[in-house]
Amino acid sequence: MSLSSVLFLFLAHLGVGIAFTLVFVSREAGVKFFRFNAGLAATLVATALAFAPSQVGLVGQEGQVGQAGLEGIATLAFRALVAFEVAFIFYWLVPVVLGTITWRAAVSVGGSAV
DSSP states (O other): HHHHHHHHHHHHHHHHHHHHHHGSSOGGGGHHHHHHHHHHHHHHHHHHHHTTTTTTTOOSSOOTTOOTHHHHHHHHHHHHHHHHHHHHEEEHHHHHOOGGGGHHHHHHHHHHOO
């Protein structure tokens, strides 16, 4: 496992973890807190995707016993991470671009991403 693969896994785990913990924070924290942390999570996952391995299904040598279905699972997990990133960028940037009218729509998409 190369250093870029470790960095990819670390940054992706950190970004998803920050986004997941936002579900448990009270609304009293304020809009700025949620927007900052959503932006941080989106930035961390985007950086992780920049370090993503060229082969998504890095599961070992071809022909190893028990490795046949893991490449499909790895590809599915990578696609889920990309979908998570798109949803969180939408949650983070749409209220800035379109104003507060679409804030409720962005919150519903951001909540469904987690």
